[in-house]
Amino acid sequence: MTPDNSTPMMQLLAPDGTYGVPAQYARYGEIIDSLGEDQLKTFYRDMARIRRFDIEAIALQRQGQLGLWVPAIGQEGAQIGSGYAVGPNDHIFPSYREHGVAITHGVELMSILKMMRGVNHGGWNPEETRYHLYSIVLGAQVLHAVGYAMGVKFDGRVGTGDKDSDLAVISYFGDGATAEGDVSESLLFAAVNEAPIVFFVQNNQWAISSPVEQLTKVPLYMRGSGFGVPGMRVDGNDVLACYAATKVHMDEAREGAGPFLIEALTYRIGAHTTSDDPSKYRDESEVEYWKARDPIMRFETFLRRQGVEDSFFEDVKQAGDELAADIREQTFALTTPPLENIFDFVYSESHPDIVQQRAWLKAYEESMGAHE
Numbered sequence: 001m002t003p004d005n006s007t008p009m010m011q012l013l014a015p016d017g018t019y020g021v022p023a024q025y026a027r028y029g030e031i032i033d034s035l036g037e038d039q040l041k042t043f044y045r046d047m048a049r050i051r052r053f054d055i056e057a058i059a060l061q062r063q064g065q066l067g068l069w070v071p072a073i074g075q076e077g078a079q080i081g082s083g084y085a086v087g088p089n090d091h092i093f094p095s096y097r098e099h100g101v102a103i104t105h106g107v108e109l110m111s112i113l114k115m116m117r118g119v120n121h122g123g124w125n126p127e128e129t130r131y132h133l134y135s136i137v138l139g140a141q142v143l144h145a146v147g148y149a150m151g152v153k154f155d156g157r158v159g160t161g162d163k164d165s166d167l168a169v170i171s172y173f174g175d176g177a178t179a180e181g182d183v184s185e186s187l188l189f190a191a192v193n194e195a196p197i198v199f200f201v202q203n204n205q206w207a208i209s210s211p212v213e214q215l216t217k218v219p220l221y222m223r224g225s226g227f228g229v230p231g232m233r234v235d236g237n238d239v240l241a242c243y244a245a246t247k248v249h250m251d252e253a254r255e256g257a258g259p260f261l262i263e264a265l266t267y268r269i270g271a272h273t274t275s276d277d278p279s280k281y282r283d284e285s286e287v288e289y290w291k292a293r294d295p296i297m298r299f300e301t302f303l304r305r306q307g308v309e310d311s312f313f314e315d316v317k318q319a320g321d322e323l324a325a326d327i328r329e330q331t332f333a334l335t336t337p338p339l340e341n342i343f344d345f346v347y348s349e350s351h352p353d354i355v356q357q358r359a360w361l362k363a364y365e366e367s368m369g370a371h372e
């Protein structure tokens, strides 16, 4: 769909790369004006990095190296911008497409690929990275996030002014997930408990083959208002708007302002996953419309106008190709985990049912001619 221009939306960077701050968004503009060139280059580098990773992961899936891939092409602005706005103590509860947010918090890209190959269940430590495990069950992570945020509040780690201790929580979900009861319950619990949380909805306009018009009658940024959760819409293909909105509202949540909802209006350029064919349910002209609003392209135009030179963009491209070659090599070298893992990682101590099941499987495998 083409955007409905009557809905207010914060955009700081227009699709042609022009930067400007409308008066009503002045406090968000101040955040951007305080960023140095290095930070801006980091945004670009990571958006380009995650896109290159994504393209390689699709190819690896097509070669039979991964069971499934979930592309995030087109959503890099929303993910890198919001990810970098999350503070050093804050916790992140992602859905399953947030590979861009993951790299802003030190998650190893290979652990995501291993999960999609089925050799681990995430493989990163959520306490260390503060980036919790992917959730395939739509909306479940939003409840987990609110529960965590309520715990943070009960522990007295909100609004004390102690920057080393105070924290907030951010939860990511899609337009489709907003139709889940879990999300409505989350909004209610967050509101009545004044939990320190930002709900970050990436409205990529499709829930597999269901268009967003079938999921809501009001713009999604308003979805929280009946529960008492204020919200705003930002241009999700504008990395600067996504950074500024997330920074302001995570800071406020940490300071005790309660929950807030950000709707980042973006678009899923690729398939929902490598298991579907989007040409069966949407028009190519719509995809072309959104490709012209690409988050990386517009940010590159902006940076070039700021005086960033060709050599920077060439280096980023080369780094992307090196990354792709590296993950390709590492993926091809992955081995199948031992079958016993399905028993070994159930309980920390021995359990009679597990012992029995393990023995049954061993006997079964041997009866089929398997060797130790």
Ligand SMILES: Cc1ncc(C[n+]2csc(CCOP(=O)(O)OP(=O)(O)O)c2C)c(N)n1
Binding pocket: 097, 136, 137, 138, 139, 173, 174, 175, 176, 177, 178, 204, 206, 207, 208, 268, 272
């Ligand atoms: C509780 C639940 N119901 C249904 C599904 C099947 N399902 C997987 S993804 C998806 C669409 C989700 O769309 P959206 O929330 O917009 O996120 P996106 O995939 O576009 O990022 C559905 C219905 C699921 N995973 N969990």
